[in-house]
Amino acid sequence: MPTGQASGAAGTAADFSDITRSNESLRRFLHGLPGVDQVGAEARAASLGTRSIKTTAKEFAIDLAIRMVDLTTLEGQDTPGKVRALAAKAMRPDPADPTCPPTAAVCVYPDMVATAKEVLGDSGVNVAAVATAFPSGRAALDIKLADTQDAVEAGADEIDMVIDRGAFLAGRYKHVFDEIVAVREACGNAHLKVIFETGELQTYDNVRRASWLAMMAGGHFIKTSTGKVQPAATLPVTLVMLEAVRDFREQTGQMVGVKPAGGIRTSKDAIKYLVMVNEVAGADWLDPDWFRFGASTLLNDLLMQRTKMKTGRYSGPDYFTLD
Amino acid sequence: MAPDKSKDTVVSTSSTNDARSTAFEYAPAPESRSIVDIKPSYGLFINGEFVDGGGKAFKTISPSTEEVLAEVAEADEADIDKAVKAARKAYDKVWSKMPGRERAKYLYRIARIIQERGRELAVLESIDNGKPIKESRDVDIPTVAAHFFYYAGWADKLEYSGFGNGNPQPLGVAGQVIPWNFPLLMLAWKIAPALACGNTVVLKPAETTPLTALLFAEICQQADLPPGVVNIVTGAGETGRALVGHPDVDKVAFTGSTDVGRAIARAVSGTDKKVTLELGGKAANIVFDDAPVDQAVEGIVNGIFFNQGHVCCAGSRLLVQESVAEDVLDRLKRRMSTLRLGDPLDKNTDVGAINSGEQLKRIRELSELGDAEGAERWEAACDLPTKGFWFPPTLFTGVTQAHRIAREEIFGPVLSVLTFRTPAEALEKANNTPYGLSAGVWTEKGSLILHMANHLRAGVVWANTFNKFDPTSPFGGYKESGYGREGGRHGLEAYLK
Numbered sequence: 141m142p143t144g145q146a147s148g149a150a151g152t153a154a155d156f157s158d159i160t161r162s163n164e165s166l167r168r169f170l171h172g173l174p175g176v177d178q179v180g181a182e183a184r185a186a187s188l189g190t191r192s193i194k195t196t197a198k199e200f201a202i203d204l205a206i207r208m209v210d211l212t213t214l215e216g217q218d219t220p221g222k223v224r225a226l227a228a229k230a231m232r233p234d235p236a237d238p239t240c241p242p243t244a245a246v247c248v249y250p251d252m253v254a255t256a257k258e259v260l261g262d263s264g265v266n267v268a269a270v271a272t273a274f275p276s277g278r279a280a281l282d283i284k285l286a287d288t289q290d291a292v293e294a295g296a297d298e299i300d301m302v303i304d305r306g307a308f309l310a311g312r313y314k315h316v317f318d319e320i321v322a323v324r325e326a327c328g329n330a331h332l333k334v335i336f337e338t339g340e341l342q343t344y345d346n347v348r349r350a351s352w353l354a355m356m357a358g359g360h361f362i363k364t365s366t367g368k369v370q371p372a373a374t375l376p377v378t379l380v381m382l383e384a385v386r387d388f389r390e391q392t393g394q395m396v397g398v399k400p401a402g403g404i405r406t407s408k409d410a411i412k413y414l415v416m417v418n419e420v421a422g423a424d425w426l427d428p429d430w431f432r433f434g435a436s437t438l439l440n441d442l443l444m445q446r447t448k449m450k451t452g453r454y455s456g457p458d459y460f461t462l463d
Numbered sequence: 464m465a466p467d468k469s470k471d472t473v474v475s476t477s478s479t480n481d482a483r484s485t486a487f488e489y490a491p492a493p494e495s496r497s498i499v500d501i502k503p504s505y506g507l508f509i510n511g512e513f514v515d516g517g518g519k520a521f522k523t524i525s526p527s528t529e530e531v532l533a534e535v536a537e538a539d540e541a542d543i544d545k546a547v548k549a550a551r552k553a554y555d556k557v558w559s560k561m562p563g564r565e566r567a568k569y570l571y572r573i574a575r576i577i578q579e580r581g582r583e584l585a586v587l588e589s590i591d592n593g594k595p596i597k598e599s600r601d602v603d604i605p606t607v608a609a610h611f612f613y614y615a616g617w618a619d620k621l622e623y624s625g626f627g628n629g630n631p632q633p634l635g636v637a638g639q640v641i642p643w644n645f646p647l648l649m650l651a652w653k654i655a656p657a658l659a660c661g662n663t664v665v666l667k668p669a670e671t672t673p674l675t676a677l678l679f680a681e682i683c684q685q686a687d688l689p690p691g692v693v694n695i696v697t698g699a700g701e702t703g704r705a706l707v708g709h710p711d712v713d714k715v716a717f718t719g720s721t722d723v724g725r726a727i728a729r730a731v732s733g734t735d736k737k738v739t740l741e742l743g744g745k746a747a748n749i750v751f752d753d754a755p756v757d758q759a760v761e762g763i764v765n766g767i768f769f770n771q772g773h774v775c776c777a778g779s780r781l782l783v784q785e786s787v788a789e790d791v792l793d794r795l796k797r798r799m800s801t802l803r804l805g806d807p808l809d810k811n812t813d814v815g816a817i818n819s820g821e822q823l824k825r826i827r828e829l830s831e832l833g834d835a836e837g838a839e840r841w842e843a844a845c846d847l848p849t850k851g852f853w854f855p856p857t858l859f860t861g862v863t864q865a866h867r868i869a870r871e872e873i874f875g876p877v878l879s880v881l882t883f884r885t886p887a888e889a890l891e892k893a894n895n896t897p898y899g900l901s902a903g904v905w906t907e908k909g910s911l912i913l914h915m916a917n918h919l920r921a922g923v924v925w926a927n928t929f930n931k932f933d934p935t936s937p938f939g940g941y942k943e944s945g946y947g948r949e950g951g952r953h954g955l956e957a958y959l960k
Contacts, residue, residue: 175907177927180758190597192492192810200487383757418487419801426487 154392156356163314170313170352176344176380185375191415198411202446205410205438206233208428209243210268210399212436214275214367220255223248225463227259234443235461237450243439244428245298249274250291257295268298268333272323275337275366277302281319288326299323300333300434302366303350305340313353320357333361333399333432338377339369347377351384361397367434372402375412382421395424401434407445410438489803492810494596499587501674504534507542507697508680510549511690517542518698523673526593527807527816527851535673538696543665543705546694550636550663551711553691559633559661563619570615570658572686577608580682584675588647589807591674593816593852594770596808603648606932610651610950613934614659617955621660624955631959633661634737635713638706640727641676642719643669643818644773644874650676652949653716654693655934660958662714663692667706669719670699671819704730712736716957718775721872721898721943739947739957741775741939743872744900746921747893748778748929751886752787754905758927760794763878766903766929768802768814768856772876773822775944776901778929780869781858782889785882792860792880799843799856806848814876817852826854826875833859833868838879864895872898886911894920899941903929922948 159169193201211230213222227246234240245266246256256267269291273279279287288299301323307315324332334354338347354362362381365372378400385396398421404410410433417425425431440460448454504520506513516536523532538546558566577584584607585599594603617624621631637657641649646668657664668676680695696702700723707715707727717727718741731738748766750759766778783791807815817823834840838859847853858878862869868879883889893902902921904912916924922940925931932938937953939945947957 174754174756177755177758177907180755180761180927184758184761190601190810191489193489194492195490197488197490204487414487423486 154394160314160317160356163312166313166317166353167311170349173348173352176348178344181344181379182376185379185416188379188416188419189375189412191412193411193415198445199449201411201414202407202442202449203241204426205407205414205433206442206446207241207244208432209439209442210245210247210401210432210434211243211439212247212367212401212434214247214249214270218249218252220252222463223252223255224259227256227265229439229461229463230265231260231263233439234446236459237447240443240446244432247300247434250287250294250296253291253294253296266297267295268300269294269296270300270302270366272301272319274300274302275368277304278306281322284319285322285326288323292326292328292330296330298331298333299327300335300363302335302337303354305337308341308346308350313349317353317357320354320359324358331360332358333363333397334359335363335366335401337366337369338364338374339371344376344380347380348384351381352388355384355388355396359396361399361432363399363401363434365400365402365434367402370403373400373404373434375416378413379416379420382417382425385425386421395430397430397432398425399432399434404433404435405437406441407438410442489811491806493806494586494589494600494808494810496586496590496808498583499590501533501587501590504536505673505677505697506536507538507546508677508683508693508695509542509546510553510694511684511688513680516697518702521670521699523591523671525590525851526671526818527848529850532591532674535677535697537698538667538702538705540705542696543702543709546665546696547636547638547706547709547711549691550665550694553689554633554635554663557689558658558663558692561661563621563659563661566658566661567615567618569686569688570611570618570655573682573688574608574611574615576682576685577604577611581605581608584647584678586808587678588675589815592643592646592672593807593818595812595815596810597812598770598815603645606934607647607651610648610655610934614655614954617656617952618659621955621959624952624959626956626959631660631955634958634960635662636711637662637664637714637716637958638709638712639664639666639716640703640706640719641666641668643672644770644775646672647675647679649718650679652718652954656949656954657714657716657958658692660955662958665694665696665706665712667696667698667703670697673697707731710734714738714958716947717741724945737957739939739949740945741947741949742900742943742945743874744775744777744898744940744944745780745870745872745896746776746778746898746901746903747780747782747889747896747919748903749883749889749893749905749915750781750783750787750791751889751904751906751908751911752784753907754787755907755927756787756791756794759905760791760798762903762905762927762929763795764798764802767878768799768876769930771815771817771854773818773874774930776923776930776938777874778901778903779873779878780893781878781880782883782892783880784889785884788880788882795858796841796843799858802843802845802856804845804847804853804855814856817854817875820852822874823852823854826873826877829868829871829873830857830877833862833866833877833879836866836868838862838866838868864892870896886914890915890918894918897943900939900944901925
């Protein structure tokens with residue numbers, strides 16, 4: 141079990157300095173975490189996926205899921221026009237229904253932050269920017285930090301960084317840890333999400349270790365994927381990360397958020413994630429502050445289901461905006 | 464750098480620690496009952512037809528509501544005689560003479576009908592037994608179909624089974640008595656290998672759960688199974704005694720309590736009936752300090768709360784290494800608090816009803832004994848429905864080998880927790896029981912798994928999992944857990960000579 145000294149009270153920082161002092165001490169700690177049995181973890185995720193969420197529960201889940209969406213565009217072809225359209229959609233996902241809540245954030249590349257911010261203003265919808273040489277993370281630290289600062293200065297409320305997977309897989313945990321700490325510092329007041337690219341870490345043991353590494357380094361959120369590598373988010377990977385944030389709070393009193401990203405396209409999938417959040421981490425995480433979906437096409441499916449719940453009828457895709 | 468104190472005060476879209484989210488309450492999601500058609504009364508299924516019974520008809524109720532579901536005929540000695548005669552005739556004239564590949568066609572057909580009518584069977588099983596629909600739907604019924612498919616495949620390959628010196632022959636008429644915990648699955652375990660090997664059967668389901676067996680009788684009709692190959696006789700202990708004691712029964716197969724198993728062993732001693740008994744258990748689920756702890760907790764929960772603990776191979780004794788006991792128990796209690804107990808037909812129910820008032824009484828008595836002997840009881844907080852038979856998921860800590868709740872089979876959702884220090888002590892405690900049906904080992908160390916599996920005296924040893932069943936895998940016990948094996952190639956031996 142983790143041996144880091146817990147401070148107990150929520151909000152005060154836990155002291156992990158004994159663990160994070162050297163690569164050796166970090167390695168001892170991370171490799172001392174309980175293992176994850178692949179078959180068992182996948183079976184648990186599958187069994188939670190059989191929950192049947194209907195009527196009022198489904199309405200609750202769909203609205204919550206909409207509020208948790210980080211509406212994302214991360215393409216080479218992104219233009220100010222595309223980003224403005226996306227930002228408008230985030231604020232008013234369903235123009236036909238003013239009761240529809242906005243999404244949590246819009247997620248773009250750093251050079252698009254200013255454009256997004258211009259549209260979103262103080263609407264309450266945050267701007268998240270992927271930084272640190274996203275998606276591969278293969279750049280020198282000063283470039284990553286400059287990338288981060290650039291996004292923050294342009295008005296990003298949240299920074300989604302990628303870890304150095306090469307360093308992680310080579311066992312250079314201290315290197316990964318120090319980078320996260322440095323990026324966190326460069327974030328200033330912006331929230332930091334730490335992307336593992338679980339499709340490259342591959343094992344659940346690695347996911348659990350990366351989770352603890354990022355949480356100890358001060359990440360506000362841990363996030364599965366960039367969306368550029370397959371597989372992206374999966375239920376079992378998210379399960380392992382939810383267990384990690386649950387255990388971290390148990391030990392330190394501090395909550396860390398979780399963001400599965402990539403590959404979540406349907407309301408049915410989103411609801412499976414919310415069931416998992418509810419039953420594994422607990423109801424406290426059922427909030428956009430503590431759980432997000434990194435997604436783009438998911439939103440329209442949520443809107444269609446929402447309309448179906450309200451009207452009793454399915455409407456065609458042409459009744460929902462494509463942005 | 465340590466995590467920043469300002470963490471909870473930065474940008475956010477809502478308040479933080481006083482999570483504003485109202486609870487995610489799952490709305491009721493009941494599976495529809497309309498798919499099953501429960502008749503007001505049922506007869507016995509003898510020689511391909513439903514006939515009246517000579518005994519006093521009895522009622523079967525839904526354990527979750529105590530609602531009377533149907534009146535069921537009781538077979539008396541004369542009915543048993545009729546059923547055995549029908550089975551004998553079908554054996555002599557039809558079934559034993561039929562080539563294996565033809566018998567296989569019937570078994571495949573039955574398997575397919577079970578799949579086609581799977582939802583109906585699952586709903587009926589949950590209504591009559593009290594088990595959650597997610598288990599009858601996802602475990603019981605698919606495994607039933609798989610069992611028939613598997614043994615259908617053996618029917619024309621018996622000469623390669625390794626039994627009967629290359630020319631194995633059926634035994635004749637099998638008298639089979641099954642319990643109420645997995646009514647249709649136990650029926651499949653008994654009937655599929657018997658029929659594949661060329662035997663005919665008279666089967667008695669448990670008196671509290673006869674309905675799926677009677678629906679299976681309809682499936683036999685639907686499959687055009689020759690009359691008399693399968694006969695279903697309903698009733699309680701007397702009916703079972705008459706069946707087991709019938710002189711023209713060649714083979715007795717029983718699954719149930721060790722007490723009744725002993726009585727059966729006595730009844731058939733001195734006859735040339737072949738017997739297989741699958742009896743009780745008090746399985747050790749052993750968690751080492753290097754176990755994958757979250758999955759181990761799932762395995763503990765699955766081991767003892769699956770099917771309300773009405774499982775002969777349930778992991779009812781948790782042996783946890785003392786150095787991690789506190790952590791494991793904390794996690795276990797937290798997990799138990801998320802179990803959803805209630806309406807068996809609700810698709811989100813994890814723990815259903817206790818099968819009968821009688822069984823509930825036994826669980827209560829043994830649990831009170833646990834209190835009286837000084838063990839500490841903890842139960843998951845959950846509202847028990849006012850009607851029906853219910854018992855909350857419960858664990859006892861501070862249990863030692865000297866406690867009766869560590870020795871006697873409770874057959875309910877009650878876990879006894881013991882600790883150990885070393886693998887040798889774990890083995891000693893695990894084996895220190897008159898039973899020996901199953902065991903579980905949780906560790907990331909492969910060599911330790913093999914060591915434990917070699918030394919545990921239990922018919923099944925699960926490693927980093929629990930309660931996994933497959934038709935290809937033999938199942939059966941050591942010592943007072945019975946003899947003979949069911950399932951897999953080994954399961955053929957009980958029905959061949």
